[in-house]
Amino acid sequence: MSSGQFVSNCTADSMARAAQQLKAGFLVALPTETVYGLGADATNAAAVARIYKAKGRPADHPLIVHVSEMADISEWAEEIPEYAIALGRKYWPGPMTLIFKRSHLAQDFVTGGQATVGLRVPDHVVALTLLAEFKKLGGKGIAAPSANRFGHVSPTSADAVRAELAEYLIEGDLILDGGPSSVGVESTIIDCTGSAPRVLRPGAITAEMITEVTGLGLADSISDIRVSGSLENHYSPAAQVILDVTPISGDGFIALSNVPTPADVVRLASPSNNEEFARLLYAALRSADERSLTRVVVNQPAGDDVAIAIRDRLLRASRGR
Ligand code: TXA
Numbered sequence: 001m002s003s004g005q006f007v008s009n010c011t012a013d014s015m016a017r018a019a020q021q022l023k024a025g026f027l028v029a030l031p032t033e034t035v036y037g038l039g040a041d042a043t044n045a046a047a048v049a050r051i052y053k054a055k056g057r058p059a060d061h062p063l064i065v066h067v068s069e070m071a072d073i074s075e076w077a078e079e080i081p082e083y084a085i086a087l088g089r090k091y092w093p094g095p096m097t098l099i100f101k102r103s104h105l106a107q108d109f110v111t112g113g114q115a116t117v118g119l120r121v122p123d124h125v126v127a128l129t130l131l132a133e134f135k136k137l138g139g140k141g142i143a144a145p146s147a148n149r150f151g152h153v154s155p156t157s158a159d160a161v162r163a164e165l166a167e168y169l170i171e172g173d174l175i176l177d178g179g180p181s182s183v184g185v186e187s188t189i190i191d192c193t194g195s196a197p198r199v200l201r202p203g204a205i206t207a208e209m210i211t212e213v214t215g216l217g218l219a220d221s222i223s224d225i226r227v228s229g230s231l232e233n234h235y236s237p238a239a240q241v242i243l244d245v246t247p248i249s250g251d252g253f254i255a256l257s258n259v260p261t262p263a264d265v266v267r268l269a270s271p272s273n274n275e276e277f278a279r280l281l282y283a284a285l286r287s288a289d290e291r292s293l294t295r296v297v298v299n300q301p302a303g304d305d306v307a308i309a310i311r312d313r314l315l316r317a318s319r320g321r
């Protein structure tokens with residue numbers, strides 16, 4: 001049993017100290033615009049091994065390496081196609097992860113033994129400041145999966161990270177509080193190892209946004225690449241998630257604000273649009289567990305914007321842990 005220090009005042013000094021902790025091999029949970037990540041020096045095998053232990057995640061599931069700017073990807077990746085450069089220029093920093101053939105820097109312990117590596121420049125001032133400070137110390141990148149136990153709902157606040165992982169952190173580890181995540185669902189993952197981009201996990205960067213920038217049609221999304229988010233049971237609260245039914249007395253309920261709350265139902269979120277739906281969803285699912293609800297009914301949002309990612313996560317959540 002232990003802790004990990006909570007840092008709510010993310011000043012320049014505290015970011016420099018957090019970078020030193022990373023360099024020394026400790027874990028630093030960090031805010032990003034999508035969800036909070038559990039970070040470690042991506043070149044330090046022992047530190048990365050602690051991420052897997054803290055999450056209870058199987059060792060063959062690859063981690064995303066976060067870098068401070070697009071220029072850094074050439075250290076981690078080989079064979080970067082033109083369309084990927086166009087995507088990075090347009091959408092980084094932002095909620096998009098690109099998969100490339102790995103360089104020697106991306107070792108098995110971070111890629112889960114894959115011959116590829118996932119890279120992302122996050123769009124959050126705390127994450128970017130931490131990455132910049134880490135780079136000053138010679139750091140190459142921060143490996144960070146979502147900061148939840150394996151299979152659980154990703155955290156979108158520092159308190160949610162603490163609730164998930166505090167007991168697995170040790171003295172010297174840190175949890176940085178950067179406020180609630182502004183996007184709320186995990187990054188779009190795009191395989192860039194083929195002649196056209198291929199979406200492996202939907203997110204706020206949509207298929208339309210990808211084709212708009214690359215001028216290419218998307219390759220078929222069926223893949224044998226291991227994406228843990230594609231496992232059947234994932235993103236699940238303890239409460240049973242049930243989609244698109246009328247809630248009954250005692251149920252939790254999540255729906256757009258124009259949908260009224262039936263009597264004796266616990267309204268957990270009333271977002272007014274799909275972006276807000278994404279931003280509130282995971283906190284609402286967590287609050288179902290905090291209130292010890294046994295069922296949470298969700299009305300899925302329609303549309304081909306971030307609603308696609310929301311429906312993807314809800315489908316997995318509805319399959320249970
Ligand atoms: O928004 C996000 O992507 C968040 C924040 C913290 O950046 N991170 C995140 O990481 O969601 P994680 O580990 O929870 O999910 C990343 C997914 C996993 O399903 C993993 O299998 C996949 O990305 N992934 C990572 N590297 C990969 C690779 N080389 N090939 C295929 N899939 C990869």
Ligand code: MG
Binds near residue numbers: 145146154229
């Ligand atoms: Mg995750």
